[in-house]
Amino acid sequence: MTTKGICIFAQNNDKFNYVEQAYFLAKSIKKFNPTESVCIITNDDVSDYDSVFDHVVRIEKDDTIYSSWRIENRAKVFDLTPYEETIVFDSDVLLTHSTEDLWVALDSKELYFTTEVINHRGNTVTQDTVHRKTFIENNLPNIYSAFFYFKSTDKNKQFFDLLKSIVDNYQEVYKQMTPNSKQQFGSIDVSIAICCKLLDIKLDSTLWPVIHMKTPLQDLQKVKRWADSVLVYANDDGVFINNYKQNGVLHYVEKNFTENESIKEWILS
Amino acid sequence: MSKGVLLFAHNNDTVDYVQQAVFCAKRVKRFLNLPVTLVTDKQSVASFPFDINKYIENIVYQEVENQHNFRTFRSSTDSVRDKWFNTNRFLAYELSPYEQTLVLDTDVVLCNNNLHQLFNSNKQFSATKHYKQFSHICEDPSVAKISLNSVPMYWATVMYFTKSTVAQTVFDTVQHIHNNWLWYKNLYGLSSAKFRNDYAFSIAIHMLQNFTESVTDFEIPYILYNSFDVDIVKSFNDTEISILAKKNHNDYRITYLKDTTVHIMNKFVFKDIIDKEFANDY
Numbered sequence: 001m002t003t004k005g006i007c008i009f010a011q012n013n014d015k016f017n018y019v020e021q022a023y024f025l026a027k028s029i030k031k032f033n034p035t036e037s038v039c040i041i042t043n044d045d046v047s048d049y050d051s052v053f054d055h056v057v058r059i060e061k062d063d064t065i066y067s068s069w070r071i072e073n074r075a076k077v078f079d080l081t082p083y084e085e086t087i088v089f090d091s092d093v094l095l096t097h098s099t100e101d102l103w104v105a106l107d108s109k110e111l112y113f114t115t116e117v118i119n120h121r122g123n124t125v126t127q128d129t130v131h132r133k134t135f136i137e138n139n140l141p142n143i144y145s146a147f148f149y150f151k152s153t154d155k156n157k158q159f160f161d162l163l164k165s166i167v168d169n170y171q172e173v174y175k176q177m178t179p180n181s182k183q184q185f186g187s188i189d190v191s192i193a194i195c196c197k198l199l200d201i202k203l204d205s206t207l208w209p210v211i212h213m214k215t216p217l218q219d220l221q222k223v224k225r226w227a228d229s230v231l232v233y234a235n236d237d238g239v240f241i242n243n244y245k246q247n248g249v250l251h252y253v254e255k256n257f258t259e260n261e262s263i264k265e266w267i268l269s
Numbered sequence: 270m271s272k273g274v275l276l277f278a279h280n281n282d283t284v285d286y287v288q289q290a291v292f293c294a295k296r297v298k299r300f301l302n303l304p305v306t307l308v309t310d311k312q313s314v315a316s317f318p319f320d321i322n323k324y325i326e327n328i329v330y331q332e333v334e335n336q337h338n339f340r341t342f343r344s345s346t347d348s349v350r351d352k353w354f355n356t357n358r359f360l361a362y363e364l365s366p367y368e369q370t371l372v373l374d375t376d377v378v379l380c381n382n383n384l385h386q387l388f389n390s391n392k393q394f395s396a397t398k399h400y401k402q403f404s405h406i407c408e409d410p411s412v413a414k415i416s417l418n419s420v421p422m423y424w425a426t427v428m429y430f431t432k433s434t435v436a437q438t439v440f441d442t443v444q445h446i447h448n449n450w451l452w453y454k455n456l457y458g459l460s461s462a463k464f465r466n467d468y469a470f471s472i473a474i475h476m477l478q479n480f481t482e483s484v485t486d487f488e489i490p491y492i493l494y495n496s497f498d499v500d501i502v503k504s505f506n507d508t509e510i511s512i513l514a515k516k517n518h519n520d521y522r523i524t525y526l527k528d529t530t531v532h533i534m535n536k537f538v539f540k541d542i543i544d545k546e547f548a549n550d551y
Contacts, residue, residue, distance in 0.1 A: 122483040220418045230418060231456070243420060243457060245480035 004103060005037035005054070005083040009074050010091045011062075012044045016255055021091040023049035024258050027267045032098035041073070041080050055082045063168070074188050075167040078150065078160035090146040094250045094258075094267065096239050105207045111156055112149040113192065115142045115203050117212035118248070120226075120241045121219060130216045137180035140193035141203055146251040147210050148192075159199060166191045209248035213241075213257075227254035234266030270368035270431075272388050273304040273326075275361055278375050279333050279354035280313040283342050284536045287317045289375035292543045294324035295550075296379040299507065303371070303385075308357070308364055319551040329364050331357055338464050342536050343498040358425060358466045359447060362432075362440035372428040374532065376539060380508050381528045383491060384427065392486075393435035396423040396470055400493040403514030403524050404500055415468045416458040420475040421482065424493055425466035426532050435477075439487075442473040494526070498534040502542060 006029060010022035019042060026038040030052060039055035040046060046056055057080050063072040077088055087102070089095075106112055117125050127136065135142050150156045166173050170186040177194045196203065215226045220242075223229040230242040239246045258264060274297045278286035287309055294305040306327040314321060314328065321328070333354040340353040361372050369388050373379075387395070398421060415422050430436035446453045446469045453472055454462060478484040496502060501513040501521070508528050513521040533539050 122481040223418065231458070240480065242418065243475065243480060244482070247481070 003037070003083045004085040004087075005039055005081075006087045006089060006099070007039045007041055007057075007077055007081050007083070008089055008091050009077070010040055010042045010044065011059075011073070018042075018091045019044050019046055019049060021255070021258065023052055024264075024267050025089060025091060025093050025095070026052040028094045028096070029099060031267070031269075032095065033100065036099055037083070039082055041077070057082065072167055072186060074145070075160060075164040075191065078152065078157060081152070084152045085149070086152070087147070087149045088145070089249065090251060092252055092255065093146055094239065094252060096246050096248060096250055102208055106149045109149060109204065109207075110151050110153060111159060111201065112207065113141075113196070113203060114144040114147050114206060114208075114210045114249075116206040117144055117210045117217075117251075119217045119219060120211060120213060120244050120246065122209075122244065122247070123219070125212065125217050128214075128217060131214060133181045134178050134183045134187075134190055135193060138178040140178070140190070141196045141201075143189050143193040143196065143203075144210055144212065144251075145188050145192055146212070147208070147249045159195060159201070162199065163191060163195045166194055211246055211248050211250045213251060213253045215254075218242075225254055227252070227257045232257065232260050233262045235262075239263065239266060271366070272369045273306055273365070273367035274301065274371045274373060275365050275367070276305060276307050276325075276373060276375055277355075277358060277361075278307060278309045278313060279331075279357075280316060281351045281354065283349045283351040285316065285540065286375050287313045287321070288543055288547070289536075289539065291317065291319075291321060291324055292546065293373060293375045293377060293379070297373075298324055300379045300382045301371075301385050304367075306364075306366055308360070310354075319547065323551075327366060331360065331364070333357075340463055347537065353463070355466055356447060356464055359440050359443040359469070361428070362430065362437055365430075365432075369431050370429070372425075372430070374426040376533050376536065377426060378505065378510065378531050378533055380505075380510065380526070380530050383530065384429075387429040387489065390429075392429060392431075392489075393433040394428070394430045394439045395487050395489045396428040396474065397426060397491060397493040398423050398488045399491070400424065400495050402495045402497060403512055404497050404516070415471045416460065419457050419459075420471055422467060423471045423474050423487070424532075425470045427489060427491070427493060428470070429489065439470070439473055439477060442476060443469045446472055494529055494531045496531050496533045496535065498536070500533075500535055502533055502535060502538050505542065 008022040008025055010018040012018050022040050029036050029038055037054040039057055040053045041057045043059050043062055059073050119125055174182050183190045218226050233240050276290045276293060278290040280286050290307050297303055297305050304326040307325045308329045308331050310332050311330055338353045339350055341348050341350045371384060413422055450464050457472055474487045496512050499515040503511045503513055510526045510531055512524045514524050516522050
């Protein structure tokens with residue numbers, strides 16, 4: 001029988017406890033699907049949180065030692081996943097729905113990336129010229145790696161092998177592939193986009209809404225950081241931001257979102 | 270199915286809403302050819318010096334409660350603070366004698382029959398969302414939302430509903446919001462405690478769209494032209510209106526409109542124009 005599960009990368013840095021974020025995400029997944037298998041991929045101590053994870057996978061060769069953003073290991077997910085079918089979420093994500101329909105929708109896919117995101121109001125972000133200049137100016141597919149899916153097939157092995165090579169050599173690759181508005185740091189989104197472009201991967205339309213909470217995308221005026229400025233609460237009806245109900249994969253970005261008592265209570269209940 | 274227009278008019282010491290309602294009803298006859306029901310109170314009707322039934326078929330009396338809802342009525346030069354008896358709009362569903370009802374603010378000046386198309390639609394409830402204004406001075410982004418970063422603004426100025434579960438739920442929700450106004454006003458970040466139907470209906474619509482913007486079932490596909498209280502309406506006849514629209518501090522530009530229905534918020538200038546028309550009419 002094919003094994004299915006969800007992988008979350010979490011490597012803490014000086015500023016953020018990504019393991020705790022992964023814990024919150026896993027709790028939100030199990031809130032709707034208690035039997036869903038969740039795997040954390042990390043090198044950090046998870047002893048305070050490990051009750052929620054079905055698998056704890058250690059990264060034997062850590063390529064992020066000299067990196068603050070620590071995204072370099074993510075390209076290894078194909079090698080590290082314990083599953084034959086894997087969904088990958090960023091750790092700063094919460095699920096507001098059951099994953100049941102998601103698995104059904106992904107069943108016919110071999111590889112799936114999100115290419116369209118919505119804001120907290122439910123409106124599609126048509127062109128993000130603030131954060132996506134590299135994609136727009138270099139005609140790259142508009143990949144958001146906060147949520148993706150793959151089957152462990154030979155074809156996908158080739159994809160992730162190439163991705164690892166792009167990540168390892170990102171400065172040289174970006175120079176070649178993104179001559180217009182080059183990203184100055186290694187980005188997993190840009191690297192995946194380049195990989196898709198090189199392999200001519202046909203990307204499907206969005207199956208499941210990813211709510212991308214970067215502040216400039218929220219149609220909020222005079223607001224620097226959304227989590228400091230708008231009302232946030234959760235109850236039996238779900239998670240609400242600015243009185244808007246969140247339906248989908250909530251990529252909340254602002255780390256203090258989960259410090260909100262009401263949100264924390266919703267996650268942990 | 271019975272069709273008609275419902276108007277609400279409760280006078281205060283500053284604005285003669287019944288006079289506006291009769292004026293509005295006259296234009297309903299001219300452009301929509303529909304019967305009109307007026308929801309009002311006896312005192313307001315008593316102050317109207319002419320035959321109110323000339324243009325209004327049906328009057329429903331709703332005595333106003335002693336309430337503490339105030340607003341400032343402005344013109345281009347003056348402002349007056351007075352009571353505002355606007356809190357019974359959620360009774361429209363219950364009070365309308367029609368199966369299909371168009372609710373209009375009394376200061377809507379009809380100049381075409383576009384709204385008649387609503388009676389052929391499959392909408393169970395809808396309100397105006399999209400609007401245009403003539404004054405640049407009011408170009409405030411918060412106008413499009415009920416407060417700076419809140420939910421979209423719907424205008425209770427023009428609403429259409431059928432006797433249906435959906436419409437009843439909308440009006441029941443507005444009543445609930447009205448009864449818990451301080452809670453909702455704080456929840457939605459409104460700075461003033463003044464109850465305003467536009468806000469209450471906007472919140473109700475937001476709630477009934479499952480707290481998202483992705484559904485647009487409640488929108489009237491029609492642009493509401495708003496002439497704000499800083500504008501001066503110079504003249505109008507059956508189908509043409511000219512407005513001096515305030516562009517900035519002391520700069521007005523004339524705007525001519527033909528066959529365009531306009532919501533006129535400068536109550537003082539509006540009254541002068543109605544007075545002139547009624548002098549010939551009655």
